[in-house]
Amino acid sequence: MTIRAIRTPDTWFETLPGYDYTPHYVDDLPGYVGLRMAYVDEGPKSGAPVFLCLHGEPSWGYLYRKMAPVFLAAGARVIIPDLFGFGRSDKPVDDEVYTFHWHRNALKAFLDRMDLTDICLVCQDWGGLLGLTLPMDYPDRFSRLLVMNTALGVGKGTSEGFIAWRDFMANTPDLDLAGLMQRATPILTDAEAKAYAAPFPDATYKAGVRRFPALVPISPDMEGVQTSQQALRFWSEDWTGDSFMAVGMQDPVLGPDTMAWLRSVIRNCPKPLEIAEGGHFVQEWGEPIAQAALKHFGLTD
Template sequence: MANHSLSPDIKEINSKRRWPNIIGAFMLGVLITACNSDNSEETTEEIPDSSGPNSEACKSAENTTQVTDAGVEYMVTPEACFDSLPGYEFAANYAEIDGLSMHYVDVGPVDGDVVLLLHGQPSWSYLYRKMIPILAEAGYRVIAPDNIGMGKSDKPVDVTIHQFEQHVAWTKAFIDKLQLTNINLFVHDWGSLFGLRIAGEMSHHIARLVVANGTLPIIPPGKNPHIYPSFELDESLGDAATFFASRSSDQVEGFQQWIDYASSVPELLAGDVVQVLTVYQLTDEEISAYNAPYPSIDYKAAIRAFPAMFVDIEMQNIIAWQTLGAFHNPFMFNAGEFDRGLGSEENQQKWIEHVPGSDGNDHRRFLAGHFIQEDVGEELAIHLLNFLRTTTPEEPLRAGGPSFNFRYCEILLSYQDGSSITAEIWGTPGVNYCPQAQWEALDLSDIAAEYDALSAIPNGPRFFVVDENLGGDIILPSPDDEYRLFGELEMRLLTSVDLTDSQGEDVAYVPGKVLRDNTWLFYEGRRVYELTDINGQVYIMQSFSRLEDDNLQMDDLKNLGARLNLPEGWTFRSRILNDPLQVSAMDGIAMVLKDDLGNSYQLVP
């Protein structure tokens, strides 16, 4: 167990704070972008020194290129560049990832609970220097890696190697290399794009999750508006202050201008970027420390290329987003008041509402800019310590498949067919994610009248509990699908259901025959939810609904039995699978029923 005895004095910390960076605070007020994580510069005067980033040994170092076995060319920043950095006296550790050395700080008890700190662009582990000692002295093993291409890590010289998926893979490989489990993950800036993706795909390794000014973008296919830059240096580009003063306030255009500027400006100084996006004034030595890894432009491929990585982001983060929507372990989102992009109240609230593990936690807004660790590092560390001490992780969450926690809606249009009553099932899977405003705007009476139906029955929003849909077309559309627009909400015809036994109504605990030829797959380690009827037949939940309870979350389902009005002789249970489970339709028909909250279950043959 970690020793949680440290209790620093916040008043003493506040008394040592430097004067505010008024220009930086003002600039933060106008930086509003979807991924406003990495912007801006101003020139600083070099400070002569016998060591460190301004030393002759650092500036005169040969730009020697090395090559990995896979043919990747890279450079290594001379160690002299890192001498005498204020506040950064941590021993260097290195992990080999794809033939490249990835540097990381590793302090605190080796058997302490792990706190993993991920940074973004253009910072490096120096950003966490104020937080690391506080966490380590409290008994945690604190690990802060430098992204490949940044800090003390090796620096591939080809800008095109710095792709979003590549950095996600490198960060995953780092976690695997160190065999990290039960991770308390703290993510910021591009570190949040990598970290939230990894948290969703390696959720069984995550004990707690904390975001500080971050997000996980998801863009419909073909809708990413940004263009990859040429990376040709443009000597006509002015300094950062001039750039940001003239940058467009339009969200898309402004970020494209940042992509182009970062890739082409001859002098991209990391320290100046941090300073402009920080409320409080950094010292010249601290600014130089952020510049230390990059003695010349040859070392700057990563910090030049990171903004351009946004160009390739579309739907690859959707599975992680869906899994995090079921993440029940403790979650916290902290924001800097002056970061109106990633730290905006809207973005903060989106994540608080999405992740069920956020309930009851102290999500704060600090008097800080985008680089919140620089402005309020000590306070943030203390706040993080309190979160770690007062929350308790539950069972690990098995990372989800493509269907897990997938949001959708359906409308059932019922019709008389001789002595039978059938319903067409129209739904959003494969079309959209059922935007709440469009769903709430539907007039079901008008819909029934328009299509001459006995009734239009709403069914949603719903969320799949299954991991994968094998051999069917429930989620993936086909060229032969029929589409309709209900209000402003587009749906496609999914299948039909026999409602004869329930007299045309969607009645709880009455099975209906659904035409379906697919198999539901539940992963090993998945928690499942089952109804057993009076005859001993077992029905397993395939999706849960917010039709009756707007706030129902995946994590609430394990205690669902106490809320259900079960028929006499029926039982509900929840269990964790020791092996994968497949549930198939029989001869093209699945027997499906709902409970009184609208959650749907399929008969297990």
């Protein structure tokens, strides 16, 4: 099946405060040939722990601009892919292309291509809904977890905040991304909010933004539930790596209650770092989170 996709012109990414990393691209992932995935790859290419940072919706790799420098300063490698439909990656224009397993399999193809080991999964929002299902398929590749404001979609309902967000998105085909990010994260400057919106010049680029909230596996019959349930068993019973959790306490969608449940199903997950003023996009308070995680993992003094 040929997938119709569009690509955000590079000129839209000319002003990205704090995020001047050189993008890399791959356009021949098995099952996705012809679709270009963008990613950042900084730091040593071998012999160092890898921080694989997965963004959610409606953000992109720019979300990690405050955490990446901390990881790099500790001598780690940092890889930040943009999911298809987001960031500098190609954006299928038809909403129905976007499914749970279509994205999960794209991440698996990317992992296979990059051949990474000693990975710390860094995830939030959809970065966790998808990312938390990956280590069970690659148990020898993942050694650490840094998890923030996310969940596993095991088909057991959700919060009123999420339902409100899902319904809002279903009725907002041309979402004002910059405005949304500033309302959710008041500490953003106008330039930073504009950078978040850079991948989406108009509504035709926003199929992924529109589609993702409806894909969250909140009822038993939804795609991704069985995969997420398998992942839950992995994290509860088989995970032997080191974990660190940070929680944006002001998140109305995936906040303290959801994160308390997630902590309860991650084997040996310690008490979280609570970011009192942090919202859903808690990476905006990312520097102290990254520093605390590195200390916990024994990767810095």
